[in-house]
Amino acid sequence: MNYDHKKEKQLAHSMKDKETTLQRKEMLSFEELVKRDRELVQRIVSDDIFAYKFFHNKCKPLLCGIIHTIYGNVADYEELVNELYLLLKKPNADGEYWYALKTFDYRTSLFDWIKTVAVRHFYTPSGDLFTIPDTILDSGLAEEMFSKLNKAVYRKYLCFKYLDQLADDVIAEKLNIERSQVKTLSRKVIKQLRSIIENDYPEYLSILFQKSEVHNVDINEKEIGASDVDLRTHEANIDVFQYLNAMPNKYYRRVIEALFLDDITPEALAQEMGTNVSNIYNIKSRGLDQLRDVALYSNEICNLENYINLISDDRKRAILVSIFIERKDYDVVCSELKITETQFKKIKKDAMKDIKQLIFRAKK
Amino acid sequence: MNISNNTLAAYMAGVSTVQEDKQVLDEIANNDSFYELLDIMDEVDAIDGLDEMRNEFNESIDDMNELSEFNDYNINIK
Numbered sequence: 001m002n003y004d005h006k007k008e009k010q011l012a013h014s015m016k017d018k019e020t021t022l023q024r025k026e027m028l029s030f031e032e033l034v035k036r037d038r039e040l041v042q043r044i045v046s047d048d049i050f051a052y053k054f055f056h057n058k059c060k061p062l063l064c065g066i067i068h069t070i071y072g073n074v075a076d077y078e079e080l081v082n083e084l085y086l087l088l089k090k091p092n093a094d095g096e097y098w099y100a101l102k103t104f105d106y107r108t109s110l111f112d113w114i115k116t117v118a119v120r121h122f123y124t125p126s127g128d129l130f131t132i133p134d135t136i137l138d139s140g141l142a143e144e145m146f147s148k149l150n151k152a153v154y155r156k157y158l159c160f161k162y163l164d165q166l167a168d169d170v171i172a173e174k175l176n177i178e179r180s181q182v183k184t185l186s187r188k189v190i191k192q193l194r195s196i197i198e199n200d201y202p203e204y205l206s207i208l209f210q211k212s213e214v215h216n217v218d219i220n221e222k223e224i225g226a227s228d229v230d231l232r233t234h235e236a237n238i239d240v241f242q243y244l245n246a247m248p249n250k251y252y253r254r255v256i257e258a259l260f261l262d263d264i265t266p267e268a269l270a271q272e273m274g275t276n277v278s279n280i281y282n283i284k285s286r287g288l289d290q291l292r293d294v295a296l297y298s299n300e301i302c303n304l305e306n307y308i309n310l311i312s313d314d315r316k317r318a319i320l321v322s323i324f325i326e327r328k329d330y331d332v333v334c335s336e337l338k339i340t341e342t343q344f345k346k347i348k349k350d351a352m353k354d355i356k357q358l359i360f361r362a363k364k
Numbered sequence: 365m366n367i368s369n370n371t372l373a374a375y376m377a378g379v380s381t382v383q384e385d386k387q388v389l390d391e392i393a394n395n396d397s398f399y400e401l402l403d404i405m406d407e408v409d410a411i412d413g414l415d416e417m418r419n420e421f422n423e424s425i426d427d428m429n430e431l432s433e434f435n436d437y438n439i440n441i442k
Contacts, residue, residue: 028422028423033422036422058421059421061413061417061420062414062417062421065408065411065413065414065417066408066411069404069407069408069411070404100369103368103369103370104369104370105370107370107373107374107377107379108373108374108376108377108379109377109418109421109422110421111417111418111421111422112373112376112377112418113369113370113373115373115376115408116369116372116373116376116405117369117373119401119404119405119408120369120372120401123400123401123404125396125397125400168396182396183396183397183399183400183403184399184400184403187400187403187404
C-alpha cells in the first residue's frame with residue numbers, strides 16, 4: 001500500500017469538498033441547512049407517507065445515479081430503494097423505528113449522508129460477485145470472452161487472475177501498478193465483462209454472475225461478522241412460508257407472495273386486487289415491514305400467546321389475540337370490540353409496543 | 365469495517381476530524397474492499413449533475429409538503 005498515494009487522495013477529497021461546501025453556502029448557510037435537515041428527519045420519522053415518498057421520489061435522482069454507477073442498467077431500482085428505505089427505518093432493540101437515520105450527526109448535509117449510506121449499502125466487493133466454473137475455463141470459452149474486452153490491461157488482468165490464477169500482488173507487479181489499484185481495476189474489468197456477457201453470451205450470465213447480496217451494514221453501523229453471516233445463512237434455510245403464514249395481515253401476505261414468489265407484476269396484481277399500482281407498492285413496503293417483524297420474532301412467536309397474556313390492558317390483549325392467535329380480519333376485530341378503525345390502529349400500535357418490550361425484556 | 369456512516373460521510377465531505385482521518389487511512393491500509401468502496405464513492409461524486417442534484421435537494425423545503433399530499437393510496441389499507 002502506498003501511503004502517499006492515499007494522502008494525495010485524501011487531500012483531493014478535502015479540496016473538492018471545500019468547493020462543494022462553498023457552492024452549497026451560496027444557497028443555504030450551514031446553520032440553515034442543519035435546521036432544514038433536522039426538520040426533514042423529524043418529518044421522516046413521524047410521517048410514513050412522507051418518508052416513503054421522500055426516499056422513492058425526492059431521492060430518486062441521487063439514488064438512480066448511485067445505482068447506475070454501481071450496477072449499470074441491470075438493477076431493479078424499486079427493489080434496491082425499498083431495501084435502503086427498510087434499512088433506515090429498521091427499529092432498534094427497543095422497537096424505536098428509524099434508528100439508523102437517527103444516528104445521522106448533521107456534520108454533513110442529509111444529502112451527503114444518504115449518498116454515503118446508499119453507496120455503502122448497494123456496494124458489493126467485485127470479487128464476491130464473479131466466479132468462473134472450471135468447465136468454462138477448460139473449454140476455452142473464458143479466453144474467447146476475455147478477448148472481447150476493449151483494453152489490453154483489462155484482458156491481461158483477466159488472464160493473470162483467472163487463467164494463470166496469480167495472486168493480486170503478483171498481478172500488480174506484472175501490470176506495473178500499485179497493489180491497492182488491483183481491486184479498482186478488477187471492478188472496472190468485471191463491469192465491462194458483465195456487459196459483454198449480457199450481450200454476447202446471455203445464457204452464461206447467471207452462471208458467472210451471482211445475484212448481488214445486499215451489503216451488510218447493520219443498524220449500529222458495524223460490519224456484520226462471520227458468525228452473524230453463518231447465523232444468517234442458517235436462518236435463510238428456514239422455510240419462508242413459515243414466516244409468510246405467520247403474517248397476521250392477509251393482504252400484506254398476498255402481495256408479498258405474489259410479487260416475490262409468484263413473480264406477478266405489480267400492474268397485474270393491482271388489477272387482480274382491484275386497486276392501483278401505488279397502493280401495491282405501499283402494501284409491499286408495509287408487508288415487508290411486517291414480514292421482517294415476523295422473522296425477527298420468529299423464535300418467540302411460538303410463545304406469543306404467553307407474552308400476550310402478560311399484557312394487563314384488556315383491549316390491547318383482545319386485539320393481539322384476535323389478530324395473531326385467532327387470525328381474524330381487522331374489520332371483524334373492530335366490529336367485535338365496537339371500535340373504529342382509527343381506534344383499532346392506535347390500540348394495536350400501543351399493544352405492539354408493549355409486546356415488543358416484553359419480548360426484548362425476555363431476550364435480555 | 366469499523367468506519368461509521370457519519371465518519372465516512374464526514375471524510376468524503378472533508379469535515380472529518382484528524383482522528384477519523386487516521387481511522388479511515390488505517391482501514392484503507394488493511395481492507396482492500398474499503399479502498400474499493402472509496403473509489404466508488406469518488407465515482408459517485410463525479411456523476412454529471414451531482415452538484416445540481418445536491419443544490420436542488422438542499423434548496424428548499426417548500427416542495428417537501430407536496431410529498432405528503434400523495435395520500436390516495438393510504439386509504440383502507442389494513
